[in-house]
Amino acid sequence: MNWRSEHIWIELIVESRKISNFCWAFILFLGSLGFLLVGTSSYLGRNLISFFPSQQIIFVPQGIVMSFYGIAGLFISSYLWCTIFWNVGSGYDRFDRKEGIVCIFRWGFPGKNRRIFLRFLIKDIQSIRIKVQEGIYARPVLYLYMNIRGQGAIPLTRTDENLTIEQKAAALAYFLGVPIEVF
Structure with a gap:
């Protein structure tokens, strides 16, 4: 849910609670549990998984390796x-032209710096920067930064989709009244 008016732009950032992360965590859990069960059944000499006979896997070295992969997974x-669960990387970006303030909030890992909260003046923003890097399978990965005077580049978001980040960068630069830089 993003909200935008004449003077305020609020954008919610969903990082770790994406559907793809849920799928990968679930698939990895089931796969590693399967490896661990096969390694354990080869050690015990009993079939813990009914459709896979444990006599085909010798504990040394195959069972040990499968158990190791299961534990690592x-x-x-x-x-x-x-x-x-901790919602790491999620938060919001708030751009307020009326007050002249930009607020960036992100959740981190538990500890002293769990809440990451940055505030800047809009007049200190030099530009909106798009950085292009080659990703997996030659697909470009685009990063969106906000270049702050005296602070350097503050990362806002990244995406594999070309059009959405370019449109977002253009709209944000227009909203803030700053130029766009592409690297």
Whole structure:
């Protein structure tokens, strides 16, 4: 839900609670659980998974390797589920022309700096910057930055979709009255 009026632009950022992250965390959990069950069944010599006979897998070295991959996958899956639960990277961007203030809020990992809150004056914004990097399979990944005087570039968002970020950058630059730079 984004909200925009004549003087205020509020954009909600959804980072870790995307549907793709839920799918990857679920698939990784099920796959690593399967690896761990196969490794455990080869160690015990009993079929813990009914459709896969444990006699075909010898514990040393195949069962140990499968157990290792299962445990490693469970750790990675738990990391993904924690980032989803803590909503890491999500927040909002608030641009207020009437007050002349930009507020950027993001959730981080639990700890001292869990809440990341940045405030800038609109007059200190030098430009909106689009950075293009080559992604996987030669697809460009576009990053949107806000170039602040004396602070450097503050990242706003990234996307694999070309049109939406270019349109967003143009609309934001027009709203703030600053130029666009492409790198």
